[in-house]
Amino acid sequence: MNEKIKEFREYRSAMNEKLLAGNNKVIKRIFNLDTNTYMEGALSTKVKEMLGLVSSMVLRCDDCIKYHLEKCHEQGVTNDEMMEIFSVANLVGGTIVIPHTRRAIEYWELLHEK
Amino acid sequence: MNEKIKEFREYRSAMNEKLLAGNNKVIKRIFNLDTNTYMEGALSTKVKEMLGLVSSMVLRCDDCIKYHLEKCHEQGVTNDEMMEIFSVANLVGGTIVIPHTRRAIEYWELLHEK
Amino acid sequence: MNEKIKEFREYRSAMNEKLLAGNNKVIKRIFNLDTNTYMEGALSTKVKEMLGLVSSMVLRCDDCIKYHLEKCHEQGVTNDEMMEIFSVANLVGGTIVIPHTRRAIEYWELLHEK
Amino acid sequence: MNEKIKEFREYRSAMNEKLLAGNNKVIKRIFNLDTNTYMEGALSTKVKEMLGLVSSMVLRCDDCIKYHLEKCHEQGVTNDEMMEIFSVANLVGGTIVIPHTRRAIEYWELLHEK
Amino acid sequence: MNEKIKEFREYRSAMNEKLLAGNNKVIKRIFNLDTNTYMEGALSTKVKEMLGLVSSMVLRCDDCIKYHLEKCHEQGVTNDEMMEIFSVANLVGGTIVIPHTRRAIEYWELLHEK
Amino acid sequence: MNEKIKEFREYRSAMNEKLLAGNNKVIKRIFNLDTNTYMEGALSTKVKEMLGLVSSMVLRCDDCIKYHLEKCHEQGVTNDEMMEIFSVANLVGGTIVIPHTRRAIEYWELLHEK
Numbered sequence: 001m002n003e004k005i006k007e008f009r010e011y012r013s014a015m016n017e018k019l020l021a022g023n024n025k026v027i028k029r030i031f032n033l034d035t036n037t038y039m040e041g042a043l044s045t046k047v048k049e050m051l052g053l054v055s056s057m058v059l060r061c062d063d064c065i066k067y068h069l070e071k072c073h074e075q076g077v078t079n080d081e082m083m084e085i086f087s088v089a090n091l092v093g094g095t096i097v098i099p100h101t102r103r104a105i106e107y108w109e110l111l112h113e114k
Numbered sequence: 115m116n117e118k119i120k121e122f123r124e125y126r127s128a129m130n131e132k133l134l135a136g137n138n139k140v141i142k143r144i145f146n147l148d149t150n151t152y153m154e155g156a157l158s159t160k161v162k163e164m165l166g167l168v169s170s171m172v173l174r175c176d177d178c179i180k181y182h183l184e185k186c187h188e189q190g191v192t193n194d195e196m197m198e199i200f201s202v203a204n205l206v207g208g209t210i211v212i213p214h215t216r217r218a219i220e221y222w223e224l225l226h227e228k
Numbered sequence: 229m230n231e232k233i234k235e236f237r238e239y240r241s242a243m244n245e246k247l248l249a250g251n252n253k254v255i256k257r258i259f260n261l262d263t264n265t266y267m268e269g270a271l272s273t274k275v276k277e278m279l280g281l282v283s284s285m286v287l288r289c290d291d292c293i294k295y296h297l298e299k300c301h302e303q304g305v306t307n308d309e310m311m312e313i314f315s316v317a318n319l320v321g322g323t324i325v326i327p328h329t330r331r332a333i334e335y336w337e338l339l340h341e342k
Numbered sequence: 343m344n345e346k347i348k349e350f351r352e353y354r355s356a357m358n359e360k361l362l363a364g365n366n367k368v369i370k371r372i373f374n375l376d377t378n379t380y381m382e383g384a385l386s387t388k389v390k391e392m393l394g395l396v397s398s399m400v401l402r403c404d405d406c407i408k409y410h411l412e413k414c415h416e417q418g419v420t421n422d423e424m425m426e427i428f429s430v431a432n433l434v435g436g437t438i439v440i441p442h443t444r445r446a447i448e449y450w451e452l453l454h455e456k
Numbered sequence: 457m458n459e460k461i462k463e464f465r466e467y468r469s470a471m472n473e474k475l476l477a478g479n480n481k482v483i484k485r486i487f488n489l490d491t492n493t494y495m496e497g498a499l500s501t502k503v504k505e506m507l508g509l510v511s512s513m514v515l516r517c518d519d520c521i522k523y524h525l526e527k528c529h530e531q532g533v534t535n536d537e538m539m540e541i542f543s544v545a546n547l548v549g550g551t552i553v554i555p556h557t558r559r560a561i562e563y564w565e566l567l568h569e570k
Numbered sequence: 571m572n573e574k575i576k577e578f579r580e581y582r583s584a585m586n587e588k589l590l591a592g593n594n595k596v597i598k599r600i601f602n603l604d605t606n607t608y609m610e611g612a613l614s615t616k617v618k619e620m621l622g623l624v625s626s627m628v629l630r631c632d633d634c635i636k637y638h639l640e641k642c643h644e645q646g647v648t649n650d651e652m653m654e655i656f657s658v659a660n661l662v663g664g665t666i667v668i669p670h671t672r673r674a675i676e677y678w679e680l681l682h683e684k
Contacts, residue, residue: 022542024540026546030554087600089169090596092437092438095434102589138426141425213292216291275503322661322663333357384654397624483660
């Protein structure tokens with residue numbers, strides 16, 4: 001696995017562990033909800049992950065973007081589909097989203113490396 | 115047609131006209147792009163309109179929400195699908211999105227009135 | 229009760245009902261969490277409501293502000309305390325928060341009417 | 343004067359008065375700063391008001407937009423200049439800014455009525 | 457002192473110095489206000505710092521979060537209280553706040569190292 | 571050229587290339603618009619770049635800020651003018667903008683190094 005992806009995942013899971021160790025019910029439930037929200041339902045997980053990604057892009061949260069890029073990759077989102085998600089995010093959110101899109105395309109390519 | 119929907123559409127199109135009459139190239143192109151972005155492509159118009167809606171919800175723009183609700187309605191998005199879009203928006207964007215979701219459900223129901 | 233307060237509460241509860249009738253688990257749990265988060269804990273409900281209010285102000289959500297103003301009022305927040313919450317919100321969030329503060333002071337006064 | 347402009351100004355000044363009556367030093371100083379920031383300096387008041395307007399647009403605060411539209415009008419900003427400010431705001435901030443631009447063009451025209 | 461804390465403080469104070477050297481009255485007064493706002497008043501400094509922290513979290517500004525974490529630490533905010541501040545921020549601001557909360561818990565722990 | 575400036579520019583142009591290679595019409599047109607918007611018109615490029623900068627500051631996008639700082643530097647914006655742009659951004663956007671202003675002053679100084 002690429003070093004940047006590994007690093008992102010390790011930091012993410014180490015800190016999530018610390019947060020959950022804080023033993024706060026609300027935090028725990030928010031983490032739980034985060035898992036449930038993207039499960040298959042009336043909408044497929046694939047579509048929901050695309051919704052999660054575009055939301056993260058217009059709200060400009062790089063780590064959230066990386067996370068949903070990983071999920072979209074797992075769900076088989078293609079390059080052309082990804083470019084169209086990027087286009088909605090940049091149209092709705094404005095050019096302020098471009099720098100985040102640059103980091104997104106970089107991470108998206110890393111996810112495709114063998 | 116419901117009075118609130120009519121009013122929204124009339125104000126929207128009257129003011130768009132004024133804006134385009136301003137004869138500014140950039141504004142015109144942004145309006146053009148807005149149409150092109152949601153056309154059928156690698157992703158269906160239906161999925162793209164859902165992406166547009168969820169983006170509008172987390173960015174908390176009531177008029178944008180109304181617009182994409184109309185488009186989602188045209189695209190045959192069901193009630194259950196809509197509730198799942200709402201759930202992603204409220205999870206990612208937080209409870210700050212709830213008041214906009216209240217206005218969204220109201221408008222969504224108006225769109226189903228005969 | 230003041231007419232504006234009544235109207236706000238009625239719309240809020242009618243639309244919440246519609247949302248919950250949608251029978252979406254994630255939405256329901258977010259509503260539940262919203263109640264649990266502000267319960268007495270390591271921090272008092274009073275302090276938590278002030279945290280909820282200042283968050284709503286810097287995120288500039290008028291309905292959220294009204295809701296937390298009501299709760300702060302129930303918790304006995306004084307005028308001087310309220311002005312200091314306003315001051316933090318306007319300092320951190322900038323003058324963009326002023327129009328929301330104007331609507332907040334109006335609603336805060338309505339809550340004190342007999 | 344147009345009724346909508348009058349209403350906006352009256353509400354604004356009545357509520358500012360209430361806020362200042364709260365006698366909170368920080369609030370008072372923020373209001374003072376708000377006046378000082380836009381005074382002639384290395385940049386003209388005209389340019390500064392355009393900076394204030396574009397900031398209000400991308401942050402999507404309708405009342406702030408109205409206020410700076412009034413000031414820009416006083417400073418002799420032309421229609422073509424205004425359209426270019428709108429174009430920067432809509433490009434940088436995205437189509438989410440369009441509904442605020444619709445309300446801005448409406449108010450801008452009211453300011454030109456005799 | 458931990459190296460990361462030291463680095464944060466040094467960069468912060470070096471750049472603040474440069475900004476103040478710019479000799480701009482408005483900037484200077486904003487810096488002054490920033491100090492005054494959190495002084496003991498109707499609300500304690502402790503509560504105000506918690507308000508500053510939660511605002512920084514929902515607005516998702518990592519450096520602001522670090523700063524207020526330091527102040528909360530000085531004011532004796534406990535781990536359980538901190539977890540409840542985190543819970544309000546993540547509920548109101550949504551899961552988009554989680555990555556900032558991960559960095560916050562890391563910094564909060566660094567502040568407790570001897 | 572300073573190493574940090576070089577690095578910023580290289581990453582920026584490498585990733586823009588990747589994005590444009592994605593061959594998505596909407597993305598391409600947004601990039602085109604981004605160039606056209608700041609051309610001489612009713613407003614000078616200088617003023618427009620200042621508008622772009624202040625927008626980037628209140629929306630708190632560091633890379634966008636760097637980009638417009640470069641353009642403002644090319645347009646001959648002086649230190650005093652820059653400080654006044656900073657003052658508007660920090661007043662309107664609040665103290666949440668300060669950390670971005672710290673990074674802005676650092677980059678602004680790098681641009682003046684020989």
